[in-house]
Amino acid sequence: MRVTIVGPGSVGLLWAVRLAQAGAEVTILDHRPERAAQLNQTGIFLEDAEGETHLNLAVSADPDQALAGAELALVCVKAYHTAEAARTLAAHLPGPARALTLQNGAGNVEVLVAALGAERVLGGITSEGATLLAPGRARHAGRGQTHLGRAEGPPDAFVLALAELFNRAGFATSPAQGAQNLIWTKLVINVGINALTAILGVPNGRLLDLPAARELMAAAVAEVLAVAGPLRVQFLHADMPAQVEQVAARTAANISSMLQDVRAHRRTEVEFINGAVCRRGAEMDVATPVNRTLTSLVLALEQGYNGS
Ligand code: KPL
Numbered sequence: 256m257r258v259t260i261v262g263p264g265s266v267g268l269l270w271a272v273r274l275a276q277a278g279a280e281v282t283i284l285d286h287r288p289e290r291a292a293q294l295n296q297t298g299i300f301l302e303d304a305e306g307e308t309h310l311n312l313a314v315s316a317d318p319d320q321a322l323a324g325a326e327l328a329l330v331c332v333k334a335y336h337t338a339e340a341a342r343t344l345a346a347h348l349p350g351p352a353r354a355l356t357l358q359n360g361a362g363n364v365e366v367l368v369a370a371l372g373a374e375r376v377l378g379g380i381t382s383e384g385a386t387l388l389a390p391g392r393a394r395h396a397g398r399g400q401t402h403l404g405r406a407e408g409p410p411d412a413f414v415l416a417l418a419e420l421f422n423r424a425g426f427a428t429s430p431a432q433g434a435q436n437l438i439w440t441k442l443v444i445n446v447g448i449n450a451l452t453a454i455l456g457v458p459n460g461r462l463l464d465l466p467a468a469r470e471l472m473a474a475a476v477a478e479v480l481a482v483a484g485p486l487r488v489q490f491l492h493a494d495m496p497a498q499v500e501q502v503a504a505r506t507a508a509n510i511s512s513m514l515q516d517v518r519a520h521r522r523t524e525v526e527f528i529n530g531a532v533c534r535r536g537a538e539m540d541v542a543t544p545v546n547r548t549l550t551s552l553v554l555a556l557e558q559g560y561n562g563s
Pocket of ligand 1: 359382444445448449459502506509510511512513
């Protein structure tokens with residue numbers, strides 16, 4: 256399968272290397288031309304417990320070049336770049352090709368569907384741990400589970416073939432019914448973990464050791480579950496509050512993606528995680544004071560990057 260990875264972040268690089276090793280033809284699309292040129296020269300590095308893999312993969316900032324012949328565009332950009340990625344895909348992704356988002360946060364599937372149509376969009380979630388160490392260099396920090404489904408409807412032959420490819424590439428992957436059920440399941444987990452770890456500056460597991468943090472985590476999760484209630488989401492797990500704690504325990508040593516962003520003084524995805532819960536809550540008259548406070552605290556951290 257010809258796959259174009261959109262965005263050379265931690266998840267994008269992890270998938271690029273593993274898919275190439277599994278026999279896929281992989282190209283990376285990077286919207287930053289200088290970085291694309293640099294990665295073309297240096298290649299892509301992936302570290303894991305077994306050592307380091309170095310592959311020379313084609314990296315381009317030219318969408319025509321990067322998407323030529325693609326059968327799948329794997330969207331791995333930050334949620335605040337999805338609209339730009341969707342515009343690029345609408346203009347350059349070949350007719351029958353599909354786009355799959357593995358991003359964090361709410362709203363990515365909707366943005367891609369608006370640009371490409373529901374038939375061409377897949378949504379997925381992953382708990383594979385990946386950390387960006389430097390441009391073109393990532394660490395596979397821990398193994399997880401991946402689920403993927405169509406924006407609408409049951410898995411079709413393409414979804415099944417993709418799940419098989421991902422499994423061959425070493426990602427434990429299951430096809431699923433309905434991307435929204437997946438996205439909301441991951442959203443609940445990110446709501447419980449990401450902002451709190453970013454504010455407190457602690458690895459995921461530490462939230463369970465600090466009683467006040469654990470209480471806030473439960474309160475933030477209760478709010479997102481109240482917002483999801485009327486949407487009839489079918490979560491992947493029967494007890495979501497317990498699942499959030501299990502993920503924090505299983506990824507105890509992980510630095511969440513939001514804390515990685517704060518440490519690197521990058522914009523975070525808080526407005527697409529806790530902020531999205533507040534926006535949906537406001538539409539439905541569900542109070543979300545804890546998520547509002549967490550959102551504001553993370554935005555305040557971002558506003559303090561330049562020392563002001
Ligand atoms: O998805 C994650 C993230 O950091 O964004 C979790 C599941 C919290 C793992 O760190």
